[in-house]
Amino acid sequence: MSEVFTKSMARNIYYGGSLFFILLFLALTFDTDGTLPKRDNRAALTEQVALGKKVWEENDCIGCHTLLGEGAYFAPELGNVYKRFGNSTAAIVGFIKGRPPEGIPGRRSMPQFNLSDEELEAVAAFLKYASEIDTANWPPNIQG
Amino acid sequence: MQYRSQAVAKPYFIAAIGLFVGQILFGLVMGLQYVWGDFLFPEIPFNVARMVHTNLLIVWLLFGFMGAAYYLVPEESERELHSPGLAILLFWVFLIAGALTILGYLLVPYAGLAKLTGNDLLPTMGREFLEQPTITKIGIVIVALGFLYNIGLTILGGRKTVVNLVLLTGLTGLALLFLFAFYNPDNLVKDKFYWWWVVHLWVEGVWELILGSILAFVLIKVTGVDREVIEKWLYVIIAMTLITGIIGTGHHYYWIGTPEYWQWWGSIFSAMEPIPFFMMTVFAFNMVNRRRREHPNKAAVLWALGTAVMAFLGAGVWGFLHTLAPVNYYTHGTQITAAHGHMAFYGAYVMIVLTMISYAMPILRGQEASDERSQVLEMWSFWLMTVSMVFITLFLTGAGILQVWLQRYSTDPIPFMAAQEKIAIFYWLREIAGVVFLIGLVLYVVSFFVKGGRPAMASAADTA
Numbered sequence: 025m026s027e028v029f030t031k032s033m034a035r036n037i038y039y040g041g042s043l044f045f046i047l048l049f050l051a052l053t054f055d056t057d058g059t060l061p062k063r064d065n066r067a068a069l070t071e072q073v074a075l076g077k078k079v080w081e082e083n084d085c086i087g088c089h090t091l092l093g094e095g096a097y098f099a100p101e102l103g104n105v106y107k108r109f110g111n112s113t114a115a116i117v118g119f120i121k122g123r124p125p126e127g128i129p130g131r132r133s134m135p136q137f138n139l140s141d142e143e144l145e146a147v148a149a150f151l152k153y154a155s156e157i158d159t160a161n162w163p164p165n166i167q168g
Numbered sequence: 169m170q171y172r173s174q175a176v177a178k179p180y181f182i183a184a185i186g187l188f189v190g191q192i193l194f195g196l197v198m199g200l201q202y203v204w205g206d207f208l209f210p211e212i213p214f215n216v217a218r219m220v221h222t223n224l225l226i227v228w229l230l231f232g233f234m235g236a237a238y239y240l241v242p243e244e245s246e247r248e249l250h251s252p253g254l255a256i257l258l259f260w261v262f263l264i265a266g267a268l269t270i271l272g273y274l275l276v277p278y279a280g281l282a283k284l285t286g287n288d289l290l291p292t293m294g295r296e297f298l299e300q301p302t303i304t305k306i307g308i309v310i311v312a313l314g315f316l317y318n319i320g321l322t323i324l325g326g327r328k329t330v331v332n333l334v335l336l337t338g339l340t341g342l343a344l345l346f347l348f349a350f351y352n353p354d355n356l357v358k359d360k361f362y363w364w365w366v367v368h369l370w371v372e373g374v375w376e377l378i379l380g381s382i383l384a385f386v387l388i389k390v391t392g393v394d395r396e397v398i399e400k401w402l403y404v405i406i407a408m409t410l411i412t413g414i415i416g417t418g419h420h421y422y423w424i425g426t427p428e429y430w431q432w433w434g435s436i437f438s439a440m441e442p443i444p445f446f447m448m449t450v451f452a453f454n455m456v457n458r459r460r461r462e463h464p465n466k467a468a469v470l471w472a473l474g475t476a477v478m479a480f481l482g483a484g485v486w487g488f489l490h491t492l493a494p495v496n497y498y499t500h501g502t503q504i505t506a507a508h509g510h511m512a513f514y515g516a517y518v519m520i521v522l523t524m525i526s527y528a529m530p531i532l533r534g535q536e537a538s539d540e541r542s543q544v545l546e547m548w549s550f551w552l553m554t555v556s557m558v559f560i561t562l563f564l565t566g567a568g569i570l571q572v573w574l575q576r577y578s579t580d581p582i583p584f585m586a587a588q589e590k591i592a593i594f595y596w597l598r599e600i601a602g603v604v605f606l607i608g609l610v611l612y613v614v615s616f617f618v619k620g621g622r623p624a625m626a627s628a629a630d631t632a
Contacts, residue, residue: 031400034407035403037404037407042411042414046410049414052415052430052433053361055427056361056426059426060355060357060358060425060426063357064355064357077354077356078291081291081352082282082293084215084278084293084294085294086296087216088215090501092423092424092425093423093501094296094420094424097502097506126210127205130205130206133205135213154356157425159425160431163423164577168575168584
């Protein structure tokens with residue numbers, strides 16, 4: 025780079041640019057926070073859903089599945105699993121409960137987590153809550 | 169070695185390489201589980217192998233960054249490290265905490281680990297990459313604070329170079345942003361929104377400052393180009409990083425319940441994120457072409473050029489491939505993401521740590537550069553690992569394109585597992601490329617123990 029463009033000019037772009045975009049990011053964050061109540065389905069956030077999120081986390085479900093497209097890519101998307109299972113929490117509970125402890129020979133299988141009935145109901149309620157978040161029409165179809 | 173206290177970097181580099189080997193072994197386990205579903209089931213289910221794979225990556229890169237800082241900060245500051253004893257103490261704290269955490273993943277069911285470590289008191293576990301028990305996270309914060317205190321005082325009490333200040337800014341940002349790992353609201357959208365403040369603002373923000381400053385340091389050393397020129401480049405590169413990368417966070421806010429204007433902000437700014445990486449490539453090649461000396465460490469120069477190219481391809485090009493909202497609508501959370509993740513992490517962060525190790529390790533062992541045979545072997549490992557990573561990325565991209573077509577785009581979309589079976593061939597090919605990567609890594613480790621050949625030294629005959 026030529027002498028016309030000096031190191032102090034470069035430094036000023038770094039400081040000025042960074043500061044400007046940090047402030048812009050904070051402003052957008054502030055606006056997002058104000059918009060979220062219309063989209064994030066917080067009305068459905070019951071104690072059962074909160075427990076379900078904890079069950080979800082404490083069994084590291086994200087280590088195989090995606091949820092709203094984020095997580096691991098080894099097992100199906102679960103953001104819309106409530107809808108894929110015919111709008112049924114009972115079907116979700118039945119699936120998790122029915123996993124064979126020793127797996128399925130040669131195939132991927134979900135572990136048997138031995139969850140209590142309360143935990144099973146809670147994680148299903150959590151997935152129902154997640155399926156009703158406004159995700160701008162994602163995923164493209166029911167297969168996730 | 170100009171300052172005795174730089175020697176504390178050595179155990180950090182050795183630990184980094186050791187954990188790197190572990191990371192790759194678990195990567196191969198996961199790769200096999202993709203095609204041989206019940207491999208090691210139920211003893212090591214996929215999610216456990218993945219936690220070990222990704223957490224080992226993060227921990228060994230942090231070891232590498234810290235080792236790099238302990239090596240370069242005294243030399244840039246022109247003084248001894250504030251407290252070498254603290255650096256060694258923190259090394260053991262971090263290594264033992266890291267090892268216990270990994271053993272916890274492997275030996276205790278995850279829910280049991282959560283109970284054992286009191287996740288109820290402050291639930292932070294079970295989120296991607298932040299799976300560590302809360303107590304480990306607190307340990308990470310303590311180690312980071314001690315580390316920043318140590319290098320901060322060294323820098324403030326010595327010569328303040330741009331390389332040092334940019335590195336310190338990056339490391340401070342790394343520590344501060346990690347604090348968002350402790351924020352885990354019940355509201356899933358908010359949880360995801362701030363989770364990215366750790367993950368995105370690390371790898372597409374402050375970590376790039378660390379990358380840039382380490383690269384600048386090594387280029388100053390191996391090319392002998394005037395520091396003023398290199399520092400000017402460094403400023404411009406990191407300016408572009410933050411100008412594009414901060415709002416670029418928006419490319420994670422398309423489909424998680426956040427307002428739809430993020431599709432515009434995210435697409436426009438993240439489309440510009442390849443610019444700083446491209447500048448880094450131009451920068452590295454320019455400096456090497458304008459070199460004023462022939463440094464005997466050819467391997468270090470190769471790594472430096474390699475990281476500049478591969479970071480641009482992996483983070484820049486493969487990031488751009490799926491960053492625009494209309495494309496991402498179909499590719500979000502598929503093997504395309506995995507393809508990008510692999511090449512970006514290897515190109516930007518694995519390779520910059522290996523660049524620094526390649527440059528510093530011979531000096532820490534009392535030579536300006538390794539013997540010729542050792543360097544030849546190291547360069548073989550460079551090519552094996554780098555080319556196999558290119559193939560891993562291409563195979564995952566092939567898998568991803570087919571997955572998107574079968575499961576998301578065609579007129580009659582098929583279920584996830586049905587699509588997975590149809591693309592299994594790509595997973596087999598990826599696994600083979602992974603084995604080649606492991607062979608490259610073994611050669612890399614062996615290269616540290618090989619002696620002989622012409623002792624490496626600068627000579628006019630080497631001039632290209």
